[in-house]
Amino acid sequence: MREQLERKAFLILLAGVSLAFFLILKPFWSAIFWACAIAIIFTPMQGFLKKRLGDHPNSIALLTLLICVAIVVIPVIFLSVMFVQEGIQFYQRLDTGEIDPQLILQQLREAFPLLDSLLAEFGVNTENIREHITQLAKNASRWLARETLTIGQNTFSFLVSLALMLYLAFFLLRDGSKLQQLMIRALPLGDEREHALFKKFVEVTRATVKGNLVVAVVQGALGGIIFWALDIPGPFLWGVVMAFLSLIPAVGAALIWLPVSLYLFATGDWVSASILVAYGAVVIGLADNVLRPVLVGRDTKLPDYVVLFSTIGGLALFGINGFVIGPLLAALFLACWQIFMTDFNQDHKA
Incomplete structure (x- = not known):
């Protein structure tokens, strides 16, 4: 009887501690998730390098991670910067009136006159649609510009998440098989x-x-x-x-x-x-x-x-x-x- 009580109490403690630990990791969830994804995706390359260069766990894991940075991380950062730059230019063209959403919608209505009558059949007010789409375009462009202006403030947070992701990915690449075996031993699923x-x-x-x-x-x-x-x-x-x-x-x-x-x-x-x-x-x-x-x-x-x-x-x-x-x-x-x-x-x- 006492043994069953102790077992149940320990399982409750285990569940509570595990939940608390997951809550602690919650701010870094995306970094952990993508570190796991990197380790899984680049494990075959790690195996290839191990066959060619020998079994040197730290060196092989580091070299694999550097290849990942070169072919994935750096290009993604470069594309993100270019995307933001074009987004700012698009917002400026909207703000100056060079791109006019109302004019575009008017041209569409004139080119497809049946569209108004079709929408009217379903009780849709085309004037409201035009106003909503115009406002949506302006709000989206303003949001992009606002987020771009705050990139400098968020740079430190982004760099921290990136560093944590790469740091964890290194250890997952190096010790992934051991961690998997440890989880298999721990989980009571067979x-x-x-x-x-x-x-x-x-x-x-x-x-x-x-x-x-x-x-x-x-x-x-x-x-x-x-x-x-x-x-x-x-x-x-x-x-x-x-x-x-x-x-x-x-x-x-x-x-x-x-x-x-x-x-x-x-x-x-x-x-x-x-x-x-x-x-x-x-x-x-x-x-x-x-x-x-x-x-x-x-x-x-x-x-x-x-x-x-x-x-x-x-x-x-x-x-x-x-x-x-x-x-x-x-x-x-x-x-x-x-x-x-x-x-x-x-x-x-x-």
Whole structure:
């Protein structure tokens, strides 16, 4: 009786201490998450370097981390700076009236007169829509400018998070296998189940990060190139926005190039509009329809519709990290139920 009481008391203490520890780590959650993702993604490269250079854990982990910084971290920082610069220029053009959202909407209404009547059929006030869209454009541009002005104030916080992420990634690269074995010993789920779940965690994380980022880079680059070729203002800005939106499967980049093509039609530039529609549907769309199933769906072993809904839900709940967390939770959900059904059926047959 006393032994059971002590066991329950210890489990309560363990749960309380663990919860308190997780709360302490909460401010650094994103840094920890991406450190884990870096370790998982670059583990194959670490293995390759180990075969070539010998088993020197500290040196191999450091060299792997330096390669990660060179091919991922530095380019991301560079692109972010360029994106902010173009965002400021876009805001200035809105503020000076060089870009007039009301004029753009008026041109669209004149070019597509059926739009007003169609919206009226559903009881939608087009004047309110125009005011809302105009205000939304101004608010978004002002927000971007305001955030840009505070970058200097947030630089220290960003550098701290970046340093913590790289610091933790080094130790995860060096001691990742030991930590995994330690967790397998600690968790009371059964070694076979734990190995299966860890394997699924690694597969999905690696596939979603690499696959979605490759698709995002390709679609963003393709979108930026066609905007530059058609002399559309802010090609780099819109390319980065398309890259970000492409994290949403099926419809992401089209949320940018389709409205722009409609505007080109409205202003009478039929040639550019037709080129953009064809290019967006065939070239940019092909990158999503071909690359994403190969890079994400195949490795995660998730149906396309599960990837779509879990990605959108993950982005809604967890922000930018959700494009990884959403499919990861979906894969773990299916894996857990698969393990449950297998074990239950075996027990039932026995």
